């Protein structure tokens with residue numbers, strides 16, 4: 001489904017579960033809040049059980065352990081499960097998603113938190129017509145950015161944005177970097193450059 005900006009609708013609300021991987025991270029948290037706001041049934045994939053209440057608070061209806069998606073797919077096609085997916089993880093997780101997408105469904109490939117390879121076959125594209133949507137926020141043309149920003153004004157629930165945002169002083173940056181590398185941060189972290 002194209003639009004004048006060249007963007008795609010991931011899936012219409014009511015089409016089934018939409019999967020978000022790297023759910024407790026910054027990208028995943030925003031994706032869950034937006035999808036839930038739009039009326040989607042959201043499945044959040046996380047490796048941290050301590051984040052389950054947080055993810056439900058953002059709008060996730062159900063949670064799946066990320067280890068279940070991270071196994072290398074054993075078959076070119078698996079059962080049809082996802083009406084759409086937002087993937088922050090890549091690697092075997094993205095490969096698994098592609099084997100489990102419903103007929104003609106789409107996954108937005110946003111990140112590589114779990115790896116930058118894609119160990120799969122072309123079978124899901126040929127037999128199910130699934131779509132692998134590349135997401136690039138760096139060189140994205142201005143008209144598409146403007147359309148996206150306008151959507152965010154309406155589609156991001158501000159109370160949930162507050163709930164996923166922590167503000168830290170500049171001096172906390174070294175500790176924060178360690179926490180990011182260890183996968184211990186949650187949601188978005190705003191660094192207040194005006195406070196020491």
Ligand SMILES: NC(=O)c1ccc[n+]([C@@H]2O[C@H](COP(=O)([O-])OP(=O)(O)OC[C@H]3O[C@@H](n4cnc5c(N)ncnc54)[C@H](OP(=O)(O)O)[C@@H]3O)[C@@H](O)[C@H]2O)c1
Pocket residue numbers: 021022023024025026027028045046047048051066088089109110111112113114135136137138180183185187
């Ligand atoms: N395409 C673009 O334009 C664009 C823009 C922004 C970001 N990105 C990319 O998107 C990804 C997510 O960004 P972010 O800002 O949300 O990062 P983040 O806040 O660090 O979140 C990443 C999340 O991925 C999960 N994760 C971490 N290591 C993993 C592993 N080894 N296997 C599986 N899951 C793992 C964790 O979620 P759980 O703890 O819930 O499991 C973690 O919270 C990054 O790769 C980033 O580079 C791309």
